Amino acid sequence: MDELQVAGYYEILFDGESPKEPNQGLIKDFTNIRIYLLREDIEKELQILIFLKANFPEQLSFETRFIETRDYEEAYKEYYKPFSIGKKIWVIPTWEKNEPKVINLWKDQDGIPLFINPGVAFGTGHHETTKLILEYLDELREKDKFAFPTVADLGTGSGILSIGLAKLGSKKIFALDIDPNAVKAAWSNWQDNDFTKEISFRVEESGLDHSLCFESQFDLIIANITFAVLSQNIRHLAKMKSKRFIFSGIITEKKDDFILLLQSHLPGKLIHQKEWNEWWVLDWERNA
Structure with missing residues:
Protein backbone atom coordinates (compact mmCIF):
# COMPACT_ATOMS: atom_id res chain seq x y z
CA MET A 1 0.00 0.00 0.00
CA ASP A 2 2.85 2.36 0.84
CA GLU A 3 4.64 1.63 -2.42
CA LEU A 4 1.46 2.25 -4.41
CA GLN A 5 0.79 5.46 -2.45
CA VAL A 6 -2.91 4.76 -2.06
CA ALA A 7 -5.12 7.44 -0.53
CA GLY A 8 -5.32 5.49 2.74
CA TYR A 9 -5.66 2.04 4.29
CA TYR A 10 -6.01 0.30 7.65
CA GLU A 11 -6.42 -3.20 9.03
CA ILE A 12 -9.48 -3.88 11.17
CA LEU A 13 -7.92 -6.04 13.89
CA PHE A 14 -10.80 -5.69 16.32
CA ASP A 15 -14.46 -4.92 15.79
CA GLY A 16 -16.49 -4.98 19.00
CA GLU A 17 -19.79 -4.77 17.13
CA SER A 18 -19.06 -7.69 14.79
CA PRO A 19 -20.50 -11.08 15.87
CA LYS A 20 -17.88 -13.65 16.86
CA GLU A 21 -17.29 -16.72 14.75
CA PRO A 22 -17.29 -20.20 16.40
CA ASN A 23 -14.17 -20.67 18.60
CA GLN A 24 -12.96 -17.18 17.71
CA GLY A 25 -10.82 -15.21 20.11
CA LEU A 26 -11.03 -11.46 20.59
CA ILE A 27 -9.10 -10.87 17.37
CA LYS A 28 -9.98 -12.83 14.25
CA ASP A 29 -7.43 -15.05 12.49
CA PHE A 30 -8.36 -13.37 9.22
CA THR A 31 -8.90 -9.63 9.31
CA ASN A 32 -10.27 -7.12 6.86
CA ILE A 33 -8.10 -4.48 5.24
CA ARG A 34 -9.88 -1.37 4.07
CA ILE A 35 -8.14 0.46 1.22
CA TYR A 36 -9.10 3.89 -0.09
CA LEU A 37 -8.47 4.75 -3.73
CA LEU A 38 -9.48 7.58 -6.00
CA ARG A 39 -12.00 6.57 -8.67
CA GLU A 40 -9.42 7.05 -11.38
CA ASP A 41 -6.90 4.74 -9.64
CA ILE A 42 -7.97 1.70 -11.68
CA GLU A 43 -4.39 0.58 -12.27
CA LYS A 44 -3.63 0.58 -8.55
CA GLU A 45 -6.79 -1.40 -7.84
CA LEU A 46 -5.77 -4.02 -10.41
CA GLN A 47 -2.26 -4.27 -8.94
CA ILE A 48 -3.71 -4.86 -5.47
CA LEU A 49 -6.11 -7.55 -6.69
CA ILE A 50 -3.41 -9.33 -8.70
CA PHE A 51 -1.09 -9.33 -5.68
CA LEU A 52 -3.79 -10.74 -3.39
CA LYS A 53 -4.95 -13.38 -5.85
CA ALA A 54 -1.38 -14.48 -6.51
CA ASN A 55 -0.42 -14.75 -2.84
CA PHE A 56 -3.67 -15.63 -1.05
CA PRO A 57 -5.93 -17.35 -3.61
CA GLU A 58 -7.90 -19.42 -1.06
CA GLN A 59 -8.14 -16.77 1.68
CA LEU A 60 -9.25 -13.85 -0.42
CA SER A 61 -12.65 -12.21 -0.65
CA PHE A 62 -13.23 -8.60 -1.51
CA GLU A 63 -15.79 -6.00 -2.45
CA THR A 64 -15.51 -2.59 -4.06
CA ARG A 65 -17.74 0.32 -3.09
CA PHE A 66 -17.92 3.97 -4.02
CA ILE A 67 -18.14 6.20 -0.97
CA GLU A 68 -18.82 9.87 -0.55
CA THR A 69 -15.74 11.91 0.29
CA ARG A 70 -16.08 13.55 3.69
CA ASP A 71 -13.63 15.55 5.71
CA TYR A 72 -12.77 13.13 8.52
CA GLU A 73 -10.99 15.88 10.45
CA GLU A 74 -14.33 17.65 10.82
Whole structure:
Protein backbone atom coordinates (compact mmCIF):
# COMPACT_ATOMS: atom_id res chain seq x y z
CA MET A 1 0.00 0.00 0.00
CA ASP A 2 2.85 2.36 0.84
CA GLU A 3 4.64 1.63 -2.42
CA LEU A 4 1.46 2.25 -4.41
CA GLN A 5 0.79 5.46 -2.45
CA VAL A 6 -2.91 4.76 -2.06
CA ALA A 7 -5.12 7.44 -0.53
CA GLY A 8 -5.32 5.49 2.74
CA TYR A 9 -5.66 2.04 4.29
CA TYR A 10 -6.01 0.30 7.65
CA GLU A 11 -6.42 -3.20 9.03
CA ILE A 12 -9.48 -3.88 11.17
CA LEU A 13 -7.92 -6.04 13.89
CA PHE A 14 -10.80 -5.69 16.32
CA ASP A 15 -14.46 -4.92 15.79
CA GLY A 16 -16.49 -4.98 19.00
CA GLU A 17 -19.79 -4.77 17.13
CA SER A 18 -19.06 -7.69 14.79
CA PRO A 19 -20.50 -11.08 15.87
CA LYS A 20 -17.88 -13.65 16.86
CA GLU A 21 -17.29 -16.72 14.75
CA PRO A 22 -17.29 -20.20 16.40
CA ASN A 23 -14.17 -20.67 18.60
CA GLN A 24 -12.96 -17.18 17.71
CA GLY A 25 -10.82 -15.21 20.11
CA LEU A 26 -11.03 -11.46 20.59
CA ILE A 27 -9.10 -10.87 17.37
CA LYS A 28 -9.98 -12.83 14.25
CA ASP A 29 -7.43 -15.05 12.49
CA PHE A 30 -8.36 -13.37 9.22
CA THR A 31 -8.90 -9.63 9.31
CA ASN A 32 -10.27 -7.12 6.86
CA ILE A 33 -8.10 -4.48 5.24
CA ARG A 34 -9.88 -1.37 4.07
CA ILE A 35 -8.14 0.46 1.22
CA TYR A 36 -9.10 3.89 -0.09
CA LEU A 37 -8.47 4.75 -3.73
CA LEU A 38 -9.48 7.58 -6.00
CA ARG A 39 -12.00 6.57 -8.67
CA GLU A 40 -9.42 7.05 -11.38
CA ASP A 41 -6.90 4.74 -9.64
CA ILE A 42 -7.97 1.70 -11.68
CA GLU A 43 -4.39 0.58 -12.27
CA LYS A 44 -3.63 0.58 -8.55
CA GLU A 45 -6.79 -1.40 -7.84
CA LEU A 46 -5.77 -4.02 -10.41
CA GLN A 47 -2.26 -4.27 -8.94
CA ILE A 48 -3.71 -4.86 -5.47
CA LEU A 49 -6.11 -7.55 -6.69
CA ILE A 50 -3.41 -9.33 -8.70
CA PHE A 51 -1.09 -9.33 -5.68
CA LEU A 52 -3.79 -10.74 -3.39
CA LYS A 53 -4.95 -13.38 -5.85
CA ALA A 54 -1.38 -14.48 -6.51
CA ASN A 55 -0.42 -14.75 -2.84
CA PHE A 56 -3.67 -15.63 -1.05
CA PRO A 57 -5.93 -17.35 -3.61
CA GLU A 58 -7.90 -19.42 -1.06
CA GLN A 59 -8.14 -16.77 1.68
CA LEU A 60 -9.25 -13.85 -0.42
CA SER A 61 -12.65 -12.21 -0.65
CA PHE A 62 -13.23 -8.60 -1.51
CA GLU A 63 -15.79 -6.00 -2.45
CA THR A 64 -15.51 -2.59 -4.06
CA ARG A 65 -17.74 0.32 -3.09
CA PHE A 66 -17.92 3.97 -4.02
CA ILE A 67 -18.14 6.20 -0.97
CA GLU A 68 -18.82 9.87 -0.55
CA THR A 69 -15.74 11.91 0.29
CA ARG A 70 -16.08 13.55 3.69
CA ASP A 71 -13.63 15.55 5.71
CA TYR A 72 -12.77 13.13 8.52
CA GLU A 73 -10.99 15.88 10.45
CA GLU A 74 -14.33 17.65 10.82
CA ALA A 75 -16.71 14.68 10.89
CA TYR A 76 -15.40 13.01 14.05
CA LYS A 77 -15.51 16.25 16.05
CA GLU A 78 -19.28 15.90 16.23
CA TYR A 79 -18.88 12.81 18.43
CA TYR A 80 -15.66 13.57 20.33
CA LYS A 81 -16.67 15.32 23.56
CA PRO A 82 -14.93 15.94 26.93
CA PHE A 83 -14.89 12.94 29.30
CA SER A 84 -13.18 11.90 32.51
CA ILE A 85 -10.81 9.01 33.24
CA GLY A 86 -10.04 7.93 36.81
CA LYS A 87 -10.54 10.50 39.56
CA LYS A 88 -8.73 13.50 38.12
CA ILE A 89 -7.97 13.13 34.42
CA TRP A 90 -10.14 14.86 31.84
CA VAL A 91 -9.69 14.35 28.10
CA ILE A 92 -10.67 17.58 26.34
CA PRO A 93 -10.86 18.07 22.55
CA THR A 94 -8.38 20.77 21.57
CA TRP A 95 -11.09 22.75 19.77
CA GLU A 96 -13.04 23.04 23.04
CA LYS A 97 -10.13 23.86 25.39
CA ASN A 98 -11.11 27.56 25.67
CA GLU A 99 -14.85 27.02 26.04
CA PRO A 100 -15.95 28.44 29.44
CA LYS A 101 -18.32 25.53 30.12
CA VAL A 102 -15.56 23.02 29.39
CA ILE A 103 -13.01 24.88 31.51
CA ASN A 104 -15.43 24.93 34.45
CA LEU A 105 -16.14 21.24 33.91
CA TRP A 106 -12.64 20.10 34.85
CA LYS A 107 -11.63 23.02 37.07
CA ASP A 108 -14.62 22.52 39.38
CA GLN A 109 -13.29 19.04 40.13
CA ASP A 110 -9.65 20.14 40.37
CA GLY A 111 -9.08 18.00 37.30
CA ILE A 112 -6.03 17.37 35.15
CA PRO A 113 -6.86 18.28 31.52
CA LEU A 114 -5.34 16.46 28.55
CA PHE A 115 -6.06 18.48 25.40
CA ILE A 116 -6.24 16.03 22.51
CA ASN A 117 -7.01 16.11 18.80
CA PRO A 118 -6.53 12.49 17.69
CA GLY A 119 -6.85 13.28 13.98
CA VAL A 120 -6.08 10.02 12.15
CA ALA A 121 -3.89 8.62 14.96
CA PHE A 122 -4.86 5.99 17.55
CA GLY A 123 -5.50 7.51 20.94
CA THR A 124 -8.83 9.25 21.49
CA GLY A 125 -8.81 7.99 25.06
CA HIS A 126 -11.98 5.93 24.59
CA HIS A 127 -10.34 2.55 24.02
CA GLU A 128 -10.05 0.22 27.01
CA THR A 129 -6.26 0.00 26.73
CA THR A 130 -5.80 3.78 26.88
CA LYS A 131 -8.25 4.18 29.75
CA LEU A 132 -6.69 1.33 31.72
CA ILE A 133 -3.20 2.81 31.63
CA LEU A 134 -4.33 6.39 32.37
CA GLU A 135 -6.48 5.18 35.27
CA TYR A 136 -3.55 3.25 36.69
CA LEU A 137 -1.16 6.20 36.34
CA ASP A 138 -3.75 8.37 38.09
CA GLU A 139 -3.97 5.79 40.92
CA LEU A 140 -0.17 5.89 41.34
CA ARG A 141 -0.33 9.70 41.54
CA GLU A 142 -3.06 9.55 44.18
CA LYS A 143 -1.00 7.11 46.28
CA ASP A 144 2.17 9.24 45.88
CA LYS A 145 3.78 6.37 43.99
CA PHE A 146 4.23 8.23 40.72
CA ALA A 147 8.01 8.65 40.50
CA PHE A 148 8.93 8.51 36.82
CA PRO A 149 10.91 11.61 35.77
CA THR A 150 12.18 9.98 32.56
CA VAL A 151 9.79 7.91 30.45
CA ALA A 152 9.57 6.22 27.05
CA ASP A 153 6.18 5.95 25.32
CA LEU A 154 6.31 3.16 22.74
CA GLY A 155 3.58 3.41 20.11
CA THR A 156 2.49 6.88 21.18
CA GLY A 157 -0.39 7.33 18.70
CA SER A 158 -1.99 10.71 19.38
CA GLY A 159 0.47 11.28 22.23
CA ILE A 160 -2.27 11.06 24.85
CA LEU A 161 -0.23 8.88 27.23
CA SER A 162 2.87 11.06 26.90
CA ILE A 163 0.78 14.12 27.70
CA GLY A 164 -0.83 12.31 30.62
CA LEU A 165 2.60 11.36 31.98
CA ALA A 166 3.80 14.95 31.75
CA LYS A 167 0.68 16.29 33.48
CA LEU A 168 1.16 13.74 36.27
CA GLY A 169 4.81 14.63 36.89
CA SER A 170 7.21 13.20 34.31
CA LYS A 171 9.88 15.66 33.15
CA LYS A 172 11.51 14.01 30.13
CA ILE A 173 9.54 11.92 27.64
CA PHE A 174 10.74 10.08 24.56
CA ALA A 175 7.97 8.79 22.28
CA LEU A 176 7.91 6.90 19.03
CA ASP A 177 5.46 5.49 16.51
CA ILE A 178 5.80 3.88 13.09
CA ASP A 179 2.89 5.95 11.74
CA PRO A 180 3.98 9.39 10.47
CA ASN A 181 0.45 10.71 11.06
CA ALA A 182 0.75 9.70 14.71
CA VAL A 183 4.07 11.50 15.06
CA LYS A 184 2.52 14.69 13.65
CA ALA A 185 -0.56 14.34 15.87
CA ALA A 186 1.51 13.69 19.00
CA TRP A 187 3.70 16.75 18.45
CA SER A 188 0.70 18.96 17.65
CA ASN A 189 -1.15 17.78 20.77
CA TRP A 190 1.92 18.35 22.92
CA GLN A 191 2.10 21.97 21.77
CA ASP A 192 -1.61 22.43 22.46
CA ASN A 193 -1.03 21.51 26.11
CA ASP A 194 1.33 24.44 26.75
CA PHE A 195 4.07 22.74 28.77
CA THR A 196 6.92 24.71 30.33
CA LYS A 197 10.47 24.36 29.01
CA GLU A 198 11.33 22.30 32.10
CA ILE A 199 9.36 19.41 30.59
CA SER A 200 10.87 17.99 27.40
CA PHE A 201 9.22 15.86 24.74
CA ARG A 202 10.79 14.16 21.75
CA VAL A 203 8.82 12.05 19.28
CA GLU A 204 10.31 10.00 16.46
CA GLU A 205 8.92 7.99 13.55
CA SER A 206 10.41 4.58 14.27
CA GLY A 207 9.88 1.02 15.37
CA LEU A 208 11.11 -0.35 18.69
CA ASP A 209 14.67 -0.56 17.38
CA HIS A 210 15.38 3.18 17.66
CA SER A 211 18.85 3.80 19.09
CA LEU A 212 17.53 6.06 21.89
CA CYS A 213 15.52 3.13 23.23
CA PHE A 214 18.80 1.41 24.11
CA GLU A 215 21.09 4.35 24.83
CA SER A 216 18.89 6.15 27.39
CA GLN A 217 18.00 5.17 30.94
CA PHE A 218 14.26 5.34 31.72
CA ASP A 219 12.41 5.27 35.02
CA LEU A 220 9.42 3.82 33.18
CA ILE A 221 8.59 2.44 29.74
CA ILE A 222 4.94 2.28 28.66
CA ALA A 223 3.64 0.39 25.65
CA ASN A 224 0.04 0.37 24.47
CA ILE A 225 0.84 -2.17 21.76
CA THR A 226 -0.63 -5.56 20.84
CA PHE A 227 0.85 -8.90 21.88
CA ALA A 228 1.80 -9.67 18.27
CA VAL A 229 4.03 -6.62 17.97
CA LEU A 230 5.47 -6.91 21.48
CA SER A 231 6.33 -10.59 21.04
CA GLN A 232 8.08 -9.86 17.75
CA ASN A 233 10.11 -7.13 19.47
CA ILE A 234 10.74 -8.82 22.83
CA ARG A 235 14.52 -8.80 22.30
CA HIS A 236 14.41 -5.06 21.70
CA LEU A 237 12.42 -4.61 24.92
CA ALA A 238 14.95 -6.72 26.80
CA LYS A 239 17.76 -4.37 25.74
CA MET A 240 15.98 -1.25 27.00
CA LYS A 241 17.33 0.25 30.22
CA SER A 242 14.39 0.40 32.61
CA LYS A 243 13.24 -1.44 35.70
CA ARG A 244 9.52 -0.69 35.19
CA PHE A 245 7.33 -1.50 32.20
CA ILE A 246 3.59 -0.90 31.90
CA PHE A 247 1.81 -2.70 29.06
CA SER A 248 -1.83 -2.19 28.10
CA GLY A 249 -2.44 -3.79 24.69
CA ILE A 250 -2.72 -7.41 25.85
CA ILE A 251 -5.92 -9.41 25.39
CA THR A 252 -7.03 -12.15 27.81
CA GLU A 253 -6.20 -15.06 25.52
CA LYS A 254 -2.59 -13.84 25.15
CA LYS A 255 -1.97 -12.66 28.70
CA ASP A 256 -0.40 -15.85 30.08
CA ASP A 257 1.79 -16.23 27.00
CA PHE A 258 2.97 -12.66 27.36
CA ILE A 259 3.85 -13.08 31.05
CA LEU A 260 5.87 -16.19 30.18
CA LEU A 261 7.63 -14.17 27.50
CA LEU A 262 8.46 -11.44 30.00
CA GLN A 263 9.74 -13.95 32.55
CA SER A 264 12.00 -15.43 29.88
CA HIS A 265 13.45 -12.20 28.45
CA LEU A 266 12.90 -9.61 31.23
CA PRO A 267 13.00 -11.66 34.45
CA GLY A 268 10.96 -9.98 37.17
CA LYS A 269 7.48 -9.91 38.70
CA LEU A 270 4.00 -8.65 37.94
CA ILE A 271 3.13 -5.98 40.52
CA HIS A 272 -0.26 -4.86 39.15
CA GLN A 273 -2.86 -6.18 36.73
CA LYS A 274 -6.38 -5.13 35.82
CA GLU A 275 -8.81 -6.31 33.13
CA TRP A 276 -11.55 -4.47 31.24
CA ASN A 277 -13.53 -6.08 28.40
CA GLU A 278 -10.79 -8.70 27.86
CA TRP A 279 -8.00 -6.10 27.71
CA TRP A 280 -5.34 -5.93 30.43
CA VAL A 281 -2.96 -3.39 31.93
CA LEU A 282 0.16 -5.07 33.35
CA ASP A 283 2.80 -3.40 35.51
CA TRP A 284 6.03 -5.39 35.27
CA GLU A 285 8.99 -4.81 37.59
CA ARG A 286 12.26 -6.14 36.28
CA ASN A 287 14.78 -7.72 38.62
CA ALA A 288 17.61 -5.40 39.63
